[in-house]
Amino acid sequence: MATLAAVIASTHHPFYYKASTAPPEERPPFADEWVAKITAFRETLTRARADVLVMVGSDHFHQLWLDNMPQFLVGKAPFYDANWYNEEREFGLPRMLLRGHEELSSHILRGGLDEGFDLAFSNELRIDHSITCPIITLRPEADLPIVPIYTNIFAPPLPRPGRFVELGHAIRRLIDTWPSDLRVAVIGTGHLSLELGGPRQFGPHGPDPEFDRKAVEWIASGDIERALAEVTLDSLWTPGNATHGFMDFMLMMGVAGEGAKADYADTLDLFHTMEAYFTWYPNGVPA
Amino acid sequence: MSKYLLNKFLFTVDRDPDLVERYRAAPHETVAWWESTIANEILNCHGGEASTWLAFDDVEREALTGHDYVKLFELGAHPFLTLTLFIAMFERDYDEPLAFQKEYGARLSHFSLPYPDIAT
Numbered sequence: 001m002a003t004l005a006a007v008i009a010s011t012h013h014p015f016y017y018k019a020s021t022a023p024p025e026e027r028p029p030f031a032d033e034w035v036a037k038i039t040a041f042r043e044t045l046t047r048a049r050a051d052v053l054v055m056v057g058s059d060h061f062h063q064l065w066l067d068n069m070p071q072f073l074v075g076k077a078p079f080y081d082a083n084w085y086n087e088e089r090e091f092g093l094p095r096m097l098l099r100g101h102e103e104l105s106s107h108i109l110r111g112g113l114d115e116g117f118d119l120a121f122s123n124e125l126r127i128d129h130s131i132t133c134p135i136i137t138l139r140p141e142a143d144l145p146i147v148p149i150y151t152n153i154f155a156p157p158l159p160r161p162g163r164f165v166e167l168g169h170a171i172r173r174l175i176d177t178w179p180s181d182l183r184v185a186v187i188g189t190g191h192l193s194l195e196l197g198g199p200r201q202f203g204p205h206g207p208d209p210e211f212d213r214k215a216v217e218w219i220a221s222g223d224i225e226r227a228l229a230e231v232t233l234d235s236l237w238t239p240g241n242a243t244h245g246f247m248d249f250m251l252m253m254g255v256a257g258e259g260a261k262a263d264y265a266d267t268l269d270l271f272h273t274m275e276a277y278f279t280w281y282p283n284g285v286p287a
Numbered sequence: 288m289s290k291y292l293l294n295k296f297l298f299t300v301d302r303d304p305d306l307v308e309r310y311r312a313a314p315h316e317t318v319a320w321w322e323s324t325i326a327n328e329i330l331n332c333h334g335g336e337a338s339t340w341l342a343f344d345d346v347e348r349e350a351l352t353g354h355d356y357v358k359l360f361e362l363g364a365h366p367f368l369t370l371t372l373f374i375a376m377f378e379r380d381y382d383e384p385l386a387f388q389k390e391y392g393a394r395l396s397h398f399s400l401p402y403p404d405i406a407t
Binding site: 060061062065066067068084085086089090154155156157195196197198199200201202203237238241242271 | 291294295298301302304329330331356360365366367368369370371374375385388389391392393395396397398400401402405406407
């Protein structure tokens with residue numbers, strides 16, 4: 001069977017690419033610390049020697065639109081073009097091309113449907129920064145095949161938090177039972193407290209540092225029970241109007257498992273939002 | 288009252304560099320043109336088929352032609368779509384980094400939770 005080599009959960013900050021590649025005179029003061037933290041975080045994936053990456057993210061109204069909005073969608077294509085004009089414009093993100101892993105896509109689609117998740121699929125998916133940001137931070141060579149999984153954290157009505165956790169559990173089971181000798185890493189990105197297009201946006205730190213502190217603790221300690229007890233679709237409006245992206249972290253907690261303490265956890269308090277980085281090694285810390 | 292149609296306007300303009308500039312420079316003309324040509328297109332569907340029933344009401348039309356992002360927030364337009372497009376149009380007019388985004392937030396400061404419903 002396949003080996004789940006690493007489970008990685010992260011925020012996806014679209015300004016990292018620009019901050020880390022800007023010429024010295026345009027480099028923001030926090031860039032050096034940010035790059036150092038990302039470099040250390042990247043090592044946690046490198047050590048896992050993954051062959052294929054399952055990438056969990058959320059389309060930001062790029063390809064998926066309100067006339068036909070899936071709740072959970074799995075890409076099944078040989079290639080994925082990536083990043084969009086408005087992401088180039090606003091964040092300076094580069095156009096990218098990633099290889100797909102259709103066999104694993106098929107396995108997740110078939111198995112997910114059989115487990116009771118009515119997964120949508122796409123045979124031609126242009127992915128956005130929710131997936132390319134972690135490629136840029138964790139695997140800038142962009143040389144590993146991927147299976148993109150999109151969740152709807154953006155356009156109500158949304159699935160409830162518990163459903164994200166359950167899908168995470170299902171993804172874990174499906175990788176553990178995939179008849180393959182490959183090493184799989186699951187990488188998912190979401191948000192801690194975040195406000196976009198509202199009165200609390202672009203403050204000196206995330207809009208709700210207390211939520212962030214609790215959320216980091218839930219994730220690092222694998223406390224799914226506590227997170228589910230405190231987080232609802234309604235409650236997530238309080239820390240910031242884009243905080244439903246935290247449900248992607250909850251999905252990743254589901255992949256890691258109840259009570260699974262992260263083998264690596266780090267944070268960086270930035271303007272606008274807190275960065276957070278977590279890695280689990282479900283089958284042992286690689287040598 | 289159609290939050291969906293407001294979002295459709297913001298979505299289709301934001302993804303088209305020419306339309307971004309056109310909406311910045313000539314909002315009345317652009318909104319009128321868009322409502323008469325694009326509003327009833329079924330996106331990602333071939334051109335021979337279209338909807339027949341989508342139109343702005345006066346308040347929505349006025350919010351769009353006035354570049355009034357505060358009103359769009361109040362009407363429940365998706366805040367991510369509004370923010371992204373308005374950054375593209377107006378960030379360039381400010382000298383300091385994030386100055387437009389901070390002013391945008393400040394102009395919404397009279398809103399408290401719960402914010403206007405964005406469900407479509």
